[in-house]
Amino acid sequence: MIDAAALAGRETVAYRLHGNCYLNLTQRCTLRCRFCPKFNGTWRVKDFDLRLHREPSVEQLIAAAGDPRRYREVVFCGLGEPTLRLPTVLAVAGRLRAEGARIRLNTDGLASLTHGSDVTPELAGRIDALSVSLNAQNPEVYNRHCRPKLPGAYAAMLEFVRRARRFVPDITVTAIDGLAGVDIAACAEIADRLGVNFRRRVLDNVG
Numbered sequence: 001m002i003d004a005a006a007l008a009g010r011e012t013v014a015y016r017l018h019g020n021c022y023l024n025l026t027q028r029c030t031l032r033c034r035f036c037p038k039f040n041g042t043w044r045v046k047d048f049d050l051r052l053h054r055e056p057s058v059e060q061l062i063a064a065a066g067d068p069r070r071y072r073e074v075v076f077c078g079l080g081e082p083t084l085r086l087p088t089v090l091a092v093a094g095r096l097r098a099e100g101a102r103i104r105l106n107t108d109g110l111a112s113l114t115h116g117s118d119v120t121p122e123l124a125g126r127i128d129a130l131s132v133s134l135n136a137q138n139p140e141v142y143n144r145h146c147r148p149k150l151p152g153a154y155a156a157m158l159e160f161v162r163r164a165r166r167f168v169p170d171i172t173v174t175a176i177d178g179l180a181g182v183d184i185a186a187c188a189e190i191a192d193r194l195g196v197n198f199r200r201r202v203l204d205n206v207g
């Protein structure tokens with residue numbers, strides 16, 4: 001991989017983990033999750049400091065990824081919500097996919113709520129896989145852990161998943177085992193009803 005830090009003022013724009021290339025494009029979020037490292041005194045994930053002082057451009061992200069065919073997947077991730085920079089995500093995804101990458105977007109599923117319109121059709125042909133943070137089996141538990149800035153976030157996230165099914169072939173929703181009140185079996189049932197995959201996450205394990 002190209003030295004991403006050199007490309008963006010010594011910041012971690014791209015990092016390699018689990019055979020994937022992770023792209024870190026913002027530290028802004030729609031949620032304020034109590035369990036998030038950045039609200040618990042650290043910006044580090046594994047060996048990487050994900051604090052960004054400047055958001056990388058499309059060209060910096062593409063340069064930092066290098067040859068995407070070296071990875072299983074290129075993943076939009078980081079300690080921020082990638083879809084707050086949706087045009088950048090779509091531009092980078094389109095270019096890297098044309099070079100042979102498989103593209104995964106890790107998201108809170110609130111892009112349509114944030115942008116004020118259904119953005120799921122824009123994912124078609126650019127995003128191969130979505131990993132959406134379901135996080136809870138109901139809005140009460142979700143709001144307690146995730147502290148959304150916008151009202152109606154839980155319902156909007158579910159609707160985002162429903163609509164995205166038409167445009168993204170591989171969708172997984174996730175929840176973190178061990179958080180107070182989170183019922184993993186109930187979360188898995190919601191995934192089942194939505195017709196998408198479910199992944200149980202362990203706190204502090206990224207990817």
Ligand code: SF4
Pocket residue numbers: 028029030031032033035036037038078079080081108
């Ligand atoms: S969505 Fe992710 S990065 Fe944002 S606050 Fe929650 S855990 Fe942290």
